[in-house]
Amino acid sequence: MNTVKDLERKACExxxxxxxxxxxxxxxxxxGDMSETEALVALYYKYMNCNxxxxxxxxxxxxxxxxxxxxxxxxxxxxxxxxxDREELxxxxxxxxxxxxxxxxxxxxxxxxxxxxxGHGLPVxxxxxxxxxxxxxxxxxxxxxxDGELAEGSVWEGAMAAGHYKLDNLCAIVDRNRxxxxxxxxxxxxxxxxxxxxxxFGWNVLSVQGNHMASIDGxxxxxxxxxxxxxxxxxxxxxxxxxxxxxxxxSWHHKVFNGEQYEQAMAELQDRRAKLL
Amino acid sequence: MSVANxxxxxxVLMKRAKTDKDIVVLCSDSRGSGSMVDFAEKYPEQFxxxxxxxxxxxxxxxxxxxxxxxxIAVSPACFLSTRSMEQIKVDVAYSxxxxxxxxxxxxxxxxxxxxxxxxxxxIAALGSIPGMRLYLPSDRLQAEKLTEALLExxxxxxxxxxxxxVEDVYEEDALPFEMNKAxxxxxxxxxxxxxxxxMVLAAKRAGQALEKQGIHAKVIDMYCVxxxxxxxxxxxxxxxxxxxxxxxxxxxxLGSMVCQLTAAKSPCKVVNLTLxxxxxxxxxxxxxxDHYGLNAEHIVRVAxxxxxx
Numbered sequence: 001m002n003t004v005k006d007l008e009r010k011a012c013e014x015x016x017x018x019x020x021x022x023x024x025x026x027x028x029x030x031x032g033d034m035s036e037t038e039a040l041v042a043l044y045y046k047y048m049n050c051n052x053x054x055x056x057x058x059x060x061x062x063x064x065x066x067x068x069x070x071x072x073x074x075x076x077x078x079x080x081x082x083x084x085d086r087e088e089l090x091x092x093x094x095x096x097x098x099x100x101x102x103x104x105x106x107x108x109x110x111x112x113x114x115x116x117x118x119g120h121g122l123p124v125x126x127x128x129x130x131x132x133x134x135x136x137x138x139x140x141x142x143x144x145x146x147d148g149e150l151a152e153g154s155v156w157e158g159a160m161a162a163g164h165y166k167l168d169n170l171c172a173i174v175d176r177n178r179x180x181x182x183x184x185x186x187x188x189x190x191x192x193x194x195x196x197x198x199x200x201f202g203w204n205v206l207s208v209q210g211n212h213m214a215s216i217d218g219x220x221x222x223x224x225x226x227x228x229x230x231x232x233x234x235x236x237x238x239x240x241x242x243x244x245x246x247x248x249x250x251s252w253h254h255k256v257f258n259g260e261q262y263e264q265a266m267a268e269l270q271d272r273r274a275k276l277l
Numbered sequence: 278m279s280v281a282n283x284x285x286x287x288x289v290l291m292k293r294a295k296t297d298k299d300i301v302v303l304c305s306d307s308r309g310s311g312s313m314v315d316f317a318e319k320y321p322e323q324f325x326x327x328x329x330x331x332x333x334x335x336x337x338x339x340x341x342x343x344x345x346x347x348x349i350a351v352s353p354a355c356f357l358s359t360r361s362m363e364q365i366k367v368d369v370a371y372s373x374x375x376x377x378x379x380x381x382x383x384x385x386x387x388x389x390x391x392x393x394x395x396x397x398x399x400i401a402a403l404g405s406i407p408g409m410r411l412y413l414p415s416d417r418l419q420a421e422k423l424t425e426a427l428l429e430x431x432x433x434x435x436x437x438x439x440x441x442x443v444e445d446v447y448e449e450d451a452l453p454f455e456m457n458k459a460x461x462x463x464x465x466x467x468x469x470x471x472x473x474x475x476m477v478l479a480a481k482r483a484g485q486a487l488e489k490q491g492i493h494a495k496v497i498d499m500y501c502v503x504x505x506x507x508x509x510x511x512x513x514x515x516x517x518x519x520x521x522x523x524x525x526x527x528x529x530x531l532g533s534m535v536c537q538l539t540a541a542k543s544p545c546k547v548v549n550l551t552l553x554x555x556x557x558x559x560x561x562x563x564x565x566x567d568h569y570g571l572n573a574e575h576i577v578r579v580a581x582x583x584x585x586x
Contacts, residue, residue, distance in 0.1 A: 058345065106372055113343060114372040117363060123333045124368055127340020127348075130325060134301070134346075154364075157333035164328075 002046055004214045009276040011041040011213065015242050016269045017076040017086075023262045025093040027102065031252040032070035035177040035237035036144055038216045043142055044077045047220050052082040055109050061139050062128050064113050066121020067146035067175060068103040069254070074111075075100060083110035119152025121145060122172055126161050129170040129230075140224070144173045148180030151189045156201075162230040163202025170230040171223040176210065177239035179250045198232045210235025211242075243268055278417070278445050282438035282475075283381045285417035287312045289424040290349065294320050300428070301346045303327060305334045310440070311351040311381045335361040335378070339368035342375040347428055354380025354437050355387075358399035362406075369433045370408040377427050378435040383413075384474070384524030385557060385565045386440035392556040396437070401529025403435050404503050410434040411503040413474030416446040419500055422454040430456075439475045439524075441562065446477050446498065457501045459509035465493035468580055469513030472522040473499045473531050476571060480522050483576035494580060505534055507542075514543035518583045520576060522550045524566075546586075548579055 015037055022028035044050070048061040065074050075093070079086040092098035099107060103116030113124055121143040129141045149155065162170055174194070182188050195205045204226045208215040216235060223231035239253070240246030243265040257265065294300045294316070303325040308317050317324040325341070327334045331352050338348035350357065357380045358365075369376045380396060387394035403409050412427075412434060414420040420438060427434050446462070447453075453460055462477070463484045472480035477498045484496035495516055497509050513519050519539065521532035532549025539545055550571060557565050566572055570579075 062344075113339070114367055117367050120336055120364065120367055123336030123364075124340040124343070126333075127337035127342075128344050129340075130337065131301075131341045131344035131346055134322065135344075154332045154336065157327075157330040158336065160330070161327055161333055161337065 008213045011037050012273040018072045021072050023257045028072045029069040029254045031239040033073040034240045036175045039173045042216050062141045064121040064143040066143045068115030078110040118149040119154035123158035126158050129167040141170045147176045159201045166228045167230045168226045172232045174234050177237045179239040181253045204229040204231040207234040210237035279442040280417040281442045282420040283312045285420040286424045299347050303350045305352045307352050331356045331361045335364035336368050338376045339374040349377045351379045354383035354396035366406050370406045375431045380437040382440035383437035385562045388561040389559050397526040412436045414500050415477035418447045418452045426456045459506040460498040463496040465495040467493045468518035469495040469516045470520045471497045476522040479573045482573035486577050510538045514539045514545045517545050519547045527551045527554045
């Protein structure tokens with residue numbers, strides 16, 4: 001699965017699974033799930049060295065979903081890759097006594113760290129990348145953050161350390177969908193000069209259309225070539241991307257579909273998938 | 278002998294790091310106050326400086342631990358315990374990473390520097406986190422044994438030590454140490470004194486002074502504040518009277534925990550000797566202890582008062 005078209009088709013399928021999961025469970029953070037899908041699909045189906053049969057392989061690439069509320073996409077990908085049973089996920093997610101909590105938990109195979117409280121993923125990823133350097137291992141460490149999350153001061157503590165230690169085995173992706181729970185990021189706490197801010201911390205900065213698979217694919221390839229600098233990919237995305245009535249609408253941060261909306265969302269994605277066959 | 282507990286811990290780490298390359302010490306511009314300068318110089322490849330950023334310190338330590346390292350995050354207890362509480366909760370306790378959080382200059386070690394530099398809420402704050410263990414060793418010998426045990430067990434833990442050299446509580450080569458089991462320093466039936474950290478020495482001296490007056494006090498070193506040794510607390514409760522002594526504020530510390538246990542399982546009279554629920558007076562740590570009665574003389578007074586009633 002290396003062509004952009006293959007990845008686009010997979011992204012479409014993962015979106016459908018994610019929508020089904022949120023609809024079935026009656027909860028979830030669907031808007032951010034949709035915006036981050038291309039990044040996660042490119043990582044898990046092309047770039048990351050990870051295998052459910054060797055989930056504890058010390059040489060595996062590491063991934064931390066720092067924007068842990070968008071866990072549904074991650075769970076659907078891990079299920080699709082065989083880390084756990086897809087039907088168990090679909091039928092128990094967020095239900096009484098389920099092991100599938102509404103944020104990533106490392107008791108679930110394939111999940112490296114617990115997240116959900118924002119501003120943790122990057123500093124933890126710095127520790128993982130430092131460990132890789134100490135042990136002279138080739139694994140890479142990835143984390144996906146939200147753009148609203150960048151208001152957390154701990155993100156910048158981590159950014160400072162990653163630049164200081166020249167962690168070129170670290171790649172952060174910012175899901176820059178410009179919306180957070182209360183409105184636009186620019187209204188809530190503006191993220192001006194994002195590229196320049198990371199650059200000033202010594203980062204290799206790439207800015208791409210984050211829901212355009214060829215662009216995110218290309219950026220991840222470039223990130224792998226960085227020497228002496230961690231890479232941040234500012235993935236300019238659209239919240240709710242892929243479903244017309246959800247796109248760029250803050251109210252879909254964690255809104256749940258009614259039956260009609262669910263049918264429409266699935267129909268739109270089925271149409272898209274058909275065009276990619 | 279009189280050695281700071283932090284130095285004793287560093288000595289163990291120095292010894293073990295020679296052969297155990299997974300040991301990594303992290304500091305937040307705190308290598309001097311943490312007695313980790315020698316470690317940083319001798320094992321630079323096993324040392325990480327994160328600058329003045331305690332949240333980052335804990336998260337990076339957790340990331341290292343998640344990749345197989347035995348991470349020891351060293352920072353003043355005041356900053357480590359509450360500024361980084363969120364990271365301790367999520368990245369260490371909840372994610373169950375092999376991080377030893379070493380809170381140095383704990384309690385009121387910094388004396389006259391004031392409340393910003395005092396850690397008198399750390400037991401209450403971190404003790405409330407599921408999966409977080411808390412240890413307050415009383416002397417260098419116990420601190421060494423504890424460190425060796427923690428390097429082996431792979432579970433999260435917070436260790437609080439003071440800034441100053443402390444006299445030995447135990448005798449060299451005769452230290453009864455069992456992980457998560459309190460040490461009974463003295464047996465007695467009239468009452469029990471339960472202390473932790475550097476208050477144990479005061480409790481020991483109080484026990485000796487009481488004995489001279491014909492009062493037989495059981496003295497317990499509860500270095501394992503969490504998980505607390507319930508059996509030892511029940512043993513203390515059987516005397517009918519307990520005095521707890523700790524370098525912590527009134528709410529949520531050793532005394533509160535002892536009261537919870539005894540109230541539920543073996544009610545008895547308990548007096549908590551603690552720091553007050555206010556910013557403490559200005560002074561050296563010794564002056565602060567004396568002001569609030571955290572010394573052997575006051576423990577003796579309280580014990581006699583309890584027995585009179």
